Amino acid sequence: xxxxxxxxxxxxxxxxxxxxxxxxxxxxxxxxxxxxxxxxxxxxxxxxxxxxxxxxxxxxxxxxxxxxxxxxxxxxxxxxxxxxxxxxxxxxxxxxxxxxxxxxxxxxxxxxxxxxxxxxxxxxxxxxxxxxxxxxxxxxxxxxxxxxxxxxxxxxxxxxxxxxxxxxxxxxxxxxxxxxxxxxxxxxxxxxxxxxxxxxxxxxxxxxxxxxxxxxxxxxxxxxxxxxxxxxxxxxxxxxxxxxxxxxxxxxxxxxxxxxxxxxxxxxxxxxxxxxxxxxxxxxxxxxxxxxxxxxxxxxxxxxxxxxxxxxxxxxxxxxxxxxxxxxxxxxxxxxxxxxxxxxxxxxxxxxxxxxxxxxxxxxxxxxxxxxxxxxxxxxxxxxxxxxxxxxxxxxxx
Numbered sequence: 198x199x200x201x202x203x204x205x206x207x208x209x210x211x212x213x214x215x216x217x218x219x220x221x222x223x224x225x226x227x228x229x230x231x232x233x234x235x236x237x238x239x240x241x242x243x244x245x246x247x248x249x250x251x252x253x254x255x256x257x258x259x260x261x262x263x264x265x266x267x268x269x270x271x272x273x274x275x276x277x278x279x280x281x282x283x284x285x286x287x288x289x290x291x292x293x294x295x296x297x298x299x300x301x302x303x304x305x306x307x308x309x310x311x312x313x314x315x316x317x318x319x320x321x322x323x324x325x326x327x328x329x330x331x332x333x334x335x336x337x338x339x340x341x342x343x344x345x346x347x348x349x350x351x352x353x354x355x356x357x358x359x360x361x362x363x364x365x366x367x368x369x370x371x372x373x374x375x376x377x378x379x380x381x382x383x384x385x386x387x388x389x390x391x392x393x394x395x396x397x398x399x400x401x402x403x404x405x406x407x408x409x410x411x412x413x414x415x416x417x418x419x420x421x422x423x424x425x426x427x428x429x430x431x432x433x434x435x436x437x438x439x440x441x442x443x444x445x446x447x448x449x450x451x452x453x454x455x456x457x458x459x460x461x462x463x464x465x466x467x468x469x470x471x472x473x474x475x476x477x478x479x480x481x482x483x484x485x486x487x488x489x490x491x492x493x494x495x496x497x498x499x500x501x502x503x504x505x506x507x508x509x510x511x512x513x514x515x516x517x518x519x520x521x522x523x524x525x526x527x528x529x530x531x532x533x534x535x536x537x538x539x540x541x542x543x544x545x546x547x548x549x550x551x552x553x554x555x556x557x558x559x560x561x562x563x564x565x566x567x568x569x570x571x572x573x574x575x576x577x578x579x580x581x582x583x584x585x586x587x588x589x590x591x592x593x594x595x
Contacts, residue, residue: 208506209275209411211490212268214498215483217505219264221569224515226258228565231523231537234555242465244453250558252461259468262321263479265508266397267404269325273332274408282337288593289333295594296326299513307516310524310538316387319374322512324392328401331394340406347402354396355473358447378469393470400476421488428484435477439463445473503573506580509595514575518568526564530554 229236233254239246241255277285300323305314335343357376362369365381373379373390380389410420438445450462466475494502504511524537532554556564583592 210494210502211487212271212411213505214490214494214502215264215486215505216268216508217501217503218486219261219483220504220508220511221501222258223261223512224519224568225254225562225565226261227516227519228568229254229258229561231519232526232556232564233558233561235558237555244451244458244462244465247461249457249461252465254558254561256461256464259466259475260479260483262324262392262468263400263471263476264483265321266325266328266400267407267480267483269329270332270401270404270406271408271411273329273336273401274405275411277336277408278412285336286333289329289336292594293326293329293333296322296329296509298326299509300326303513304516307513307520310520314386316389318389318391320391322509324394324397325401327394328398331398332401332405335402336405340409343402344406347399347406350395350399351403351476352473354399354470355445355447357395376470391469396471396476400471400480403480417491421491424484424488428481428488431477431481431484435474435481438477439466439474446475447472500573503577503580507576507583510579511572511576514572515568518571522564522568526556527554 229241233251235241235251241247241251273285273289276288280288300319301314301317304320304322305317306312308318309316338346354376361377362372362379365383367383369379370381370383370388370390373381374394376393376395378389378391378393380387382388409415410423439450442449447467448465450459450465453459453462464478466472466478468475490498520537524534527536528534536554586592
């Protein structure tokens with residue numbers, strides 16, 4: 198299937214569809230944050246407390262952020278096909294700064310519903326923006342150099358796993374932002390460096406180089422072959438490195454009491470910062486999926502692709518909707534609605550402030566489906582609006 202043309206701009210349905218799939222899966226993780234009762238008691242990746250259904254509910258959502266960041270790099274390359282380097286650099290810089298601003302304003306409020314902003318969790322929208330800022334300069338390098346640097350970072354950044362910052366000043370924050378998950382307290386406001394720059398930037402750089410497979414002169418059959426070979430090879434490398442269990446992740450796997458939990462341990466890789474095996478585990482199947490999705494859309498695909506065409510719009514709306522539904526659930530459980538207006542973004546490791554609240558895993562999946570159903574009409578409307586108003590420049594920023 199060749200790329201689908203809309204107007205004078207090229208949209209590639211397989212990319213939009215994959216993006217739609219992972220953003221729908223991402224919503225499951227955030228619904229779990231607000232609704233699953235066990236989420237307030239233990240980490241779903243804690244092998245001493247979790248079970249397979251809970252673990253895999255969390256594990257499947259690991260694919261979301263890497264695919265977003267990787268495809269953001271691919272999209273940057275494709276935008277560059279119709280812009281000059283200078284125009285692309287300006288676009289990436291402005292869009293990157295805009296995403297970073299959104300993270301610390303609208304998105305932080307959506308998480309906390311607290312106008313005093315007690316907590317800033319610098320998450321996926323922040324790192325997408327920050328990587329774009331750096332990419333606005335990196336794109337001037339030759340593509341082979343970008344690829345080489347991206348691979349070098351990917352395979353070596355775990356050498357810095359044992360380097361940690363210990364202070365609480367701004368320079369410590371900047372160092373942690375490079376390669377460590379840390380929480381800082383600046384004037385009573387907590388700031389968490391959840392998504393570290395070095396590893397995520399390498400993912401976007403590799404995604405940018407990957408965009409060359411979608412140049413209009415590329416043969417579709419040859420592209421699919423490359424996707425399958427690269428994806429399968431990367432999966433084999435993941436299994437090999439993870440199996441050796443010496444390098445590539447801060448969390449070695451261990452034999453568990455049952456076979457399925459041993460599999461869980463094997464797949465229980467580190468996201469903060471994203472380890473080598475984490476990136477291989479998540480990006481490899483995504484490449485294979487892109488090859489398999491390169492075919493005419495079926496009825497389900499036509500629904501899911503809508504979300505992939507308006508990912509930022511979906512992201513913002515889904516956080517507000519999930520949090521509002523969380524307030525309704527808290528009130529229905531007999532608690533004050535203010536229990537969902539957070540003074541900090543608490544969790545099981547901080548305080549069991551919602552012990553006794555929450556749904557079963559089945560109930561959590563039900564809420565997830567409800568969220569997707571409620572968001573679909575709004576996303577479909579916005580997708581149509583964007584399609585019919587290409588002259589409005591600001592639409593490219595939402």
